[in-house]
Each structure stands twice: as C-alpha cells, then as structure tokens.
Amino acid sequence: MxxxxxxxxxxxxxxxxxxxxxxxxxxxxxxxxxxxxxxxxxxxxxxxxxxxxxxxxxxxxxxxxxxxxxxxxxxxxxxxxxxxxxxxxxxxxxxxxxxxxxxxxxxxxxxxxxxxxxxxxxxxxxxxxxxxxxxxxxxxxxxxxxxxxxxxxxxxxxxxxxxxxxxxxxxIVPQRETEIIGIPRRQMTIRQLLQVGRTTSNSVEYARMVSRTNNAGVVAENTLKPESDYVWEQADAPVRTIAHWVPVSRNAMDDIPQLQGEIDGELRYGLDLAEENEILKGDGTGQHLDGLVPNATAYAPAFAPADETDIDTLRLALLQASLAEYAADGIVIHPTRWAKIELTKDGEQRYVFANVIQMAGPQLWGRPVIATQAMDEDEFLTGAFRMAAKIYDRMDVEVLISSEDRDNFVKNMLTVRAEKRLALAIRRAAALVTGEFAG
CATH class of the missing domain: 1.10.287 (Helix Hairpins)
Structure with missing residues (x-):
C-alpha cells in the first residue's frame, strides 16, 4: 500500500x-x-x-x-x-x-x-x-x-x-437596373402628310368630282352661252378598327412597376405601325383601309431624259402631278433608296446636290422626303398629299385591362387590349403618283 x-x-x-x-x-x-x-x-x-x-x-x-x-x-x-x-x-x-x-x-x-x-x-x-x-x-x-x-x-x-x-x-450581388430595354421602333411619318379630322359615325360619306368639261369662253352679245359639264359621285369611307391584345400574369403586372407602361407603349406602337401600313398600302378589301398607293395614278413621265437617274425619275413624277394641276408637297421612298440618292456624285466625286456639312433636312427638288420601310426599295410615291386624302379619327387609342376573359379569373391572368378606329377618304386620287425606279 x-x-x-x-x-x-x-x-x-x-x-x-x-x-x-x-x-x-x-x-x-x-x-x-x-x-x-x-x-x-x-x-x-x-x-x-x-x-x-x-x-x-x-x-x-x-x-x-x-x-x-x-x-x-x-x-x-x-x-x-x-x-x-x-x-x-x-x-x-x-x-x-x-x-x-x-x-x-x-x-x-x-x-x-x-x-x-x-x-x-x-x-x-x-x-x-x-x-x-x-x-x-x-x-x-x-x-x-x-x-x-x-x-x-x-x-x-x-x-x-x-x-x-x-x-x-x-x-457579389448583381446591380439591377429598373429600366426595361426594348427593341427599336419605327418612326411614324405618313399621317403627318395628310389632313386629319374626326367623325362620330361608323362611316364618312362625301361627294367628289370625277370629270369636268369646261366650255367657258368669250361670247358675243345676244348669243347663246356655252354649257359646261361637271360630274360628281358619292363616295364612302367606312370606319375600320385596328386592334390587338396580349395576356399578362397579374403577379407580373403587380411585381414589375414598369411593365404596365411598357405593355401600354408596345400596344400603342403596334397600332400605329399597322395604321401606317394600312394608310399606305391597304387594298380596301374586307376590313382593310383603301390606301394611298393602290389609289395613286401610275407613273407616266412626260418625256424620257437621257441616262435617267433616280433623281430624274422623282422630278418627272413631280411634273406629272403638276400637269394634273396638283402641287406636290412630299415624296415617300425607302430609306435605302434615299441613301443612294444622297450619295450620288458627279464625274469629280462631288455630291450632286447634298451638302454633308449643312443639311436642313431630307429634301429633294424643294419637297420634304419621307423615308419609311413601309415602302419597297424600288417604289416611290409623290404628289399633293393634303389634297389627296384625309384621315377621320373615330376613336383614339384605347388600352383596357380585364380579368373577365375566358379562364383568366381562375388562372390569375389579365388580358390587355388596345384598339383604335379611323376612316381614310381618298378624295383626289389623281393628286398622287406612284411607280418604280428604273433598273
């Protein structure tokens, strides 16, 4: 122990x-x-x-x-x-x-x-x-x-x-931009060339002269005066509706503040784009507008210049409108064709008419040039636009949001609809001249 x-x-x-x-x-x-x-x-x-x-x-x-x-x-x-x-x-x-x-x-x-x-x-x-x-x-x-x-x-x-x-x-937390980046939008230009009015009906009726026989002249005393002859016809411009819609989740609409504004802008742009195409080239069938190009007078030059260029062609089209007693106030062509005209040079590589340093705006022969992709590259339209046609707005752009569409309520979805109504009256078809560039 x-x-x-x-x-x-x-x-x-x-x-x-x-x-x-x-x-x-x-x-x-x-x-x-x-x-x-x-x-x-x-x-x-x-x-x-x-x-x-x-x-x-x-x-x-x-x-x-x-x-x-x-x-x-x-x-x-x-x-x-x-x-x-x-x-x-x-x-x-x-x-x-x-x-x-x-x-x-x-x-x-x-x-x-x-x-x-x-x-x-x-x-x-x-x-x-x-x-x-x-x-x-x-x-x-x-x-x-x-x-x-x-x-x-x-x-x-x-x-x-x-x-x-x-x-x-x-x-690392990514930075979030609140701006929603969209794709480019075409600038609408055709409406600004025409007269614009309003209507409260579903159609616009008007009378237009179709022929004139003017026999006015000097006469002797106590002799029979000459008789002239004028013919009018009644025309009708029905109001057409342009509309479209898009489905949207209610959650997305509530959670993204900018989304409603973006959808509103896109729907309005879609209406304006369809309207411009209809004003220019609507064929008048079904619910289409009766557009400018289908009603315009075919290009028939008064003479054929030597080595005709695009600039010559447009000048002869302006002349054709002038000979029909219409003072042309605009030219509508494709942007690519307008760029080719601007780049035209003489034998010494000088621009024919364009001043690249000082340009007040796209003009040719003293008339404003409207460059739009609604036109084909090889075609043109010119004439007295304000005398030729008039737009009658029946309803401005309206954008409505509703959950009462099909099964939207049970799916928590929304339908956003946009529409506008208008009529287009072609009052003087001879005031417009259309055709294609040579070559």
Missing amino acids: SKHFMPRASLVALMAARPAGIVGSVRSEANVDAAKLEKLLNDVNAEVKRVGDEVKQTAEQALQQSKDAGKITDEVKAKADELLTAQSKLNDAQQKITGRLEQLETRNTDLEQRLASRRGGNGNDAVKSLGQMVAESEDVKNFTTKMGAKGTVRITVQNAITSATGSAGDL
Whole structure:
C-alpha cells in the first residue's frame, strides 16, 4: 500500500504534453492532434484500470476487516475515499478525451468532403480555405511528428480574397437596373402628310368630282352661252378598327412597376405601325383601309431624259402631278433608296446636290422626303398629299385591362387590349403618283 499512485498528478503530467499553440491555425481549439490525444487516452484507460483494481482490492480488505474485528480501520477508509475520488476524475477525463477525438474525426471528414467537392469541378485550381492550407502545411506535419507537438510553430499562408466561388464570390450581388430595354421602333411619318379630322359615325360619306368639261369662253352679245359639264359621285369611307391584345400574369403586372407602361407603349406602337401600313398600302378589301398607293395614278413621265437617274425619275413624277394641276408637297421612298440618292456624285466625286456639312433636312427638288420601310426599295410615291386624302379619327387609342376573359379569373391572368378606329377618304386620287425606279 505504500506504493500508492497519484492519478491526478499523472493526469496533469499527461495533459502537459499539449503543444503551446499553433499560430495561424483555424483548428487551434483542438490544442492537440489526434495521435497525441489517442496516446493520452490509452494512458488514462490504463490508469482507470489500475485504480479500479486497487478499489476492488481495498473493498475486499475492508470486508475482511469487518468480519474479523467488526469494524474498518481509518486507514482503509481514507484510502477507499481517495481511490474513489481519483476514479471519478479519471472517468471524467476519459469521457472528455473521447469526445475530443470524435470532434477531430468529424472535422477531418468534413474537410475531406469539401476538398473533394471543390476539386471535382475545377481540378487543383479551386480556392483553398485557410484551414485547408494549415492542415496541408509541411510545417504543421513536422511540428506534430518530429517535435512531438511541443512549443510553437508559425504558419504563413497566401489566401487572397477573389471573386471565385469559395472566396468572396458568393458575396457579389448583381446591380439591377429598373429600366426595361426594348427593341427599336419605327418612326411614324405618313399621317403627318395628310389632313386629319374626326367623325362620330361608323362611316364618312362625301361627294367628289370625277370629270369636268369646261366650255367657258368669250361670247358675243345676244348669243347663246356655252354649257359646261361637271360630274360628281358619292363616295364612302367606312370606319375600320385596328386592334390587338396580349395576356399578362397579374403577379407580373403587380411585381414589375414598369411593365404596365411598357405593355401600354408596345400596344400603342403596334397600332400605329399597322395604321401606317394600312394608310399606305391597304387594298380596301374586307376590313382593310383603301390606301394611298393602290389609289395613286401610275407613273407616266412626260418625256424620257437621257441616262435617267433616280433623281430624274422623282422630278418627272413631280411634273406629272403638276400637269394634273396638283402641287406636290412630299415624296415617300425607302430609306435605302434615299441613301443612294444622297450619295450620288458627279464625274469629280462631288455630291450632286447634298451638302454633308449643312443639311436642313431630307429634301429633294424643294419637297420634304419621307423615308419609311413601309415602302419597297424600288417604289416611290409623290404628289399633293393634303389634297389627296384625309384621315377621320373615330376613336383614339384605347388600352383596357380585364380579368373577365375566358379562364383568366381562375388562372390569375389579365388580358390587355388596345384598339383604335379611323376612316381614310381618298378624295383626289389623281393628286398622287406612284411607280418604280428604273433598273
């Protein structure tokens, strides 16, 4: 009994083997590596077994004394109390070391899984965390294996913050612009050439002269005066409806403030685009407008100039309108054809009529030029537009939103509809001249 082992002192001695610290290690809370903890646990387990044996031996001794003398000596009591206390402390230490080992094993498993997932997509180019760099450092390995995890080791790592995933990449938030970027829209130009009025009916009736026989002349006194002859006809311009619609989710309309304005603008633009095409080339069948080009007079030049150019052709068309007693006030052609005319040069590479430095606006022969893709590249239209035709607006553009359309209510959808109504009256068809460019 004189060689009693002090378990508390032994435990303190064993725990003193912990390294003083690892500077820069993200795993410093573990204090010791797994190998060191396992050795410490083995020592504690051995001490627990030895103390348990002594407790058993002391208990047997106390039982024997109780049988022989009827009581237990104070020495046996003191030793039993001391052994039981030491056994309790050793059990606590055993549990703590076992828990610490399990924590280290879990961290190592997580670290291996993260490394495997990062290397799986980008090879060895994936960004390493600070803990990975410390764990893979040769200095740390030497510290634990060669130095026995005693003392201090300093680890220097290079881990720049970048925009890559695994660094600061997940913190980058894209900037959101509230403006909705649309596609280009054609500039509407034909309506501005015509007279514009209004109507409250579904059609516009008017009378137009179809022929004139003018026999006015000088006469002698008391003689029969000559008779002239004029013929009119009644014409009708029915009001036509141009409309379209688009389905929209109520959630989208509520969540995107700019969306309603964009849809409104796009629907209005669609109506204007269809209107311009109808005004120019509507064939008058069905619900189509009776347009300008189908009603215009075919181009018939008064003479054929030598080496006729596009500029010559347009001048002869203006002449044709003038000979019909209509003063032309505009020219409508395709933008590409107008660019070719502007680039016309003489034999010395000088522009024929265009001044590239000073241009007040697209004009040719003193008349404004309207360049629109509603015309084909090889055709033109000219004449006295304000005298030739008139637009009667019956209803301005109307945009309505409704949920009462088919199954919109149960699907939480909206129908946005836009429409306009107008009539086009061709009052003087001879005031317009249309044709195709030579070649």
